[in-house]
Amino acid sequence: MSWRHSDAVGGLAVVALGVVVLAGALTTPDVAFGVVGPAVLPSIFGALVVLSGLWLVIASRGVPEVAVEALDVRPLALSAIAVGAYFAAFVPLGFVVSSVAFFVAMARVLGSRALVRDILAGSAFVVGLYALFQMLLTVDLPQGVLPL
């Protein structure tokens, strides 16, 4: 059994996730109400997650690794940072500013090199969305730093 097999690694991660679910379920106070308490099904589901992880590890023996696309680490890492920063800035900076900045940055991460076009397209798109949600649909979006 190779521990570098993606299904073996994945299986172990799944087991860990299942243990977390189980721990959460088993520490739920089982207040008696009716016949089945609130912790029963979460425990069963957690156990099933653990079981599926073990099954994955065992099933990975002797099975060749499935071909996965080569991982482009740089665009992946940059896009994760961009999305994380965007979500963090969404409320403090406000919808319009954070969205335009994210739009331009994300487009660049994904290979766009037309900065002016991206800024224009991003601004038009974001302002359009803002108008749609704020004015037509009356969903209040965060204003942030802009006095809108």
Next chain:
Amino acid sequence: MEILGALAGGFATALTPQNLLYAFIGVILGTAIGVLPGIGPALTISLLLPVTFGLDPVPAFIMFGGIYYGAMYGGSTTSILVNTPGESSSVVTAIDGYQMAKKGRAGAALATSAIGSFVAGTIATVGLMVGAVALVGLAVRIGPPEYFAIMILALLSVTGLSGTSVPKALFATAFGLALGLVGMDNQTGQLRLTFGISELEDGIDVVLGAIGLFAVGEVFWVASTWAAQQREERQTLRGPARMTREEFRRSVAPWLRGSVVGFIIGVLPGAGAAISSFMSYAIEKRASKHPEEFGKGAIEGVAGPEASNNAAAGGNLVPLLGLGIPGSGTTAVMIAAFQIYGLQPGPLLFTQRPDLVWGLIASLYIANVALLVLNLPLVGLWVKLLDIPKPLLYAGILVVSAVGVYSIDRRPSDLVVVFALGVLGFLMRRYDYPIAPLLLGLVLGPLIDLNFRRGMIMTDGDVLALITRPGAAAILALGFVLVLVPQLVRLYGRRSGRRELATIGEVDD
């Protein structure tokens, strides 16, 4: 006759100028977003959900009907013209559709899938009407044990039919169910699986699940395979979407067979559009006098699967409307749409809000006609959407996702949940774990919990008595058959040597 009277009432609701307008908006939005690569019907509905927040339920659901059918139509355009289809239900269409496009027959492929989708959508909507009414009649006689059994059936089939690996599907299902139970227990007020995080007390909304897993996860996946994305080949559409008489003749039988297969598969909870299109392809190949043409641009290989995945979309609505149980990722998101309006789909809705249910069904007929009218002459316009530069497209999807997430509860912590689910979705996609079972589990978790515990009260805590009630036992038996059948189908697929069929991936429709 009762059905026809109710349907007439539905048309009276749907044909008011205002509702007709919403049906058209839905159809246009659905097709447009469906054409865009990487966005399937479940994500389309999640992204457009906030747009309907300000509407009354009737026009909102009429619009959803249009979006749902429209997204199914739109997907075929991408799979025929681009060799990397966005949705799993279109993978099969891409096999022969793309080959047809390479030979300059893109117009014919688009025409056969549009007309096939119309035929299938119409047949499926008739089936939906009859099937849902029959289920409603049945539903008044079944109790929590049977509801519990039906949901187990849905989970068994979504796990067994997911095509890739059973343990991976089991993980997706079980973890989805556990995520569905996060938050306050409705029956006791007890907090479950929140780990002391107060933001999790209200649970994880299915819309967060769909946007995190499909939108954020998809963008991460696109970024991680950036070099491969650059190699994408695209065929151009020359001339109108039209078939020759010969091509039309060859399409008719596959449309009809695909519609029937798709509808039946769609009704079974857990089996989705991808499975039905794969089965339809296998059937057409067997029925054809020229099986050697399959894989090289056989029009039957486009006509059948495209009809069947649309019919499956209609079939999926049968358990949703008749019983209130979603059978696919997309209908799981539709449940969320109902819940936003405080409505619970199922037998009661038919008696309490006939205007809404029948208005929705009538609008599906209207959407189908509108889609045919919009798609055949205007297909060139839809194809232009593929010209949007990918970097801008994905940046835009994430901005809309953020708005969608925020507008549910205006809670910044929801964005954190969505980010985490995006990472999970990326990892699952990369290592070939099916995503639809997770989304389905998220919605079914609380429903299963409720019906299991109610059922156990009925049987005084006797599990055996719960699962051996005749109705429940029959449903569970069907579930086990469903898990075994796909294994046999896969064996057959492997033996007939069609690797692309045997390896068709997940059911994330």
